[in-house]
Amino acid sequence: MSRYASYSGTISPNPSRFFLHILLIKPMYLCYLDESGTPDVPGNTPHYVLAGLSIPVWHWKTCDNDISLVKQKYNLSDVEIHVAWILRKYPEQVKVPDFNSLDHRQRRYEVEMLRKRELLRLQKSGNSKLYRQTRKNYRKTEDYIHLSHKDRKDFIADVAKCVSHWGFARLFAECVDKIFFDPVRTAQSVDEQAFEQVVSRFEQYLEITTPPSVKDKNFGLIIHDNNETVARKHTNLMKKFHHKGTLWTRLKNIIETPLFVDSQLTSMVQIADLCAYALRRYLENNEEELFKLIYQRADRKESIVVGIRHFTTSACSCRICKTHRA
Numbered sequence: 001m002s003r004y005a006s007y008s009g010t011i012s013p014n015p016s017r018f019f020l021h022i023l024l025i026k027p028m029y030l031c032y033l034d035e036s037g038t039p040d041v042p043g044n045t046p047h048y049v050l051a052g053l054s055i056p057v058w059h060w061k062t063c064d065n066d067i068s069l070v071k072q073k074y075n076l077s078d079v080e081i082h083v084a085w086i087l088r089k090y091p092e093q094v095k096v097p098d099f100n101s102l103d104h105r106q107r108r109y110e111v112e113m114l115r116k117r118e119l120l121r122l123q124k125s126g127n128s129k130l131y132r133q134t135r136k137n138y139r140k141t142e143d144y145i146h147l148s149h150k151d152r153k154d155f156i157a158d159v160a161k162c163v164s165h166w167g168f169a170r171l172f173a174e175c176v177d178k179i180f181f182d183p184v185r186t187a188q189s190v191d192e193q194a195f196e197q198v199v200s201r202f203e204q205y206l207e208i209t210t211p212p213s214v215k216d217k218n219f220g221l222i223i224h225d226n227n228e229t230v231a232r233k234h235t236n237l238m239k240k241f242h243h244k245g246t247l248w249t250r251l252k253n254i255i256e257t258p259l260f261v262d263s264q265l266t267s268m269v270q271i272a273d274l275c276a277y278a279l280r281r282y283l284e285n286n287e288e289e290l291f292k293l294i295y296q297r298a299d300r301k302e303s304i305v306v307g308i309r310h311f312t313t314s315a316c317s318c319r320i321c322k323t324h325r326a
């Protein structure tokens, strides 16, 4: 059976007839892109990470099913995986007596009650800034309040384990240590450099894995979280890359400009968010658990990691630098 014959899923978002034609007759790879940290210098994070997770379309259904099963296990079906919000500590949970012994419905009821009370208190206090911030925190975390902090860590680790088992997936990323970034020398902003690097590495992967027969040429499409501030910039950059190539390569295999999708509705973009988060937390806080899992999917040429770079001082001895230089 050919690899195309096993493909039975639909691609999100709905592809045009052109994409559908390509998807059905050509080996096609989807690269889901998301970022962690802010590209502003200095911004409020030392690093800016842009990660792209590539999967062949004929494995898309496998990935989607794997993630759905993990979500079901934690009562999170149809809920967005936003790692940074999920892994925060929720102080209200600590205030609920015997929180861990309650069932999910009871936990949610108790936490919501405490949150309503706190919002009323802040409203009365007249501190409108704190009120708005607290209300935003509650809204961003409301889907996860039935899970203890340990449950939430286990959930994210289970999702990362899925990624680690996807032997067909490849992870590309640019991790910029902003202390060592010189926009004058590079003539680019932090996020422009990161985008150019990830696009170049994805393109090279598609070229290298293309079989000798031209009719089986691999094609790639980039799918990005719909962020208004980057959508126009990345679309324009991609048009430029199509005409002039990137600094590193011409684009022969990646088609179109990125497709922008709603991350709340597209699980695989949420997985790219998890990968970007895990890379940044490893570099900034030496957190290894998630990093070790997703790093297994870093694109490699023999023992050298070619898909992920840590842009920093040459003295850095982190695992990314060691395996990238190796």
Ligand SMILES: [Zn+2]
Pocket: 310, 312, 316, 317, 318, 319, 320, 321, 322
């Ligand atoms: Zn490093």
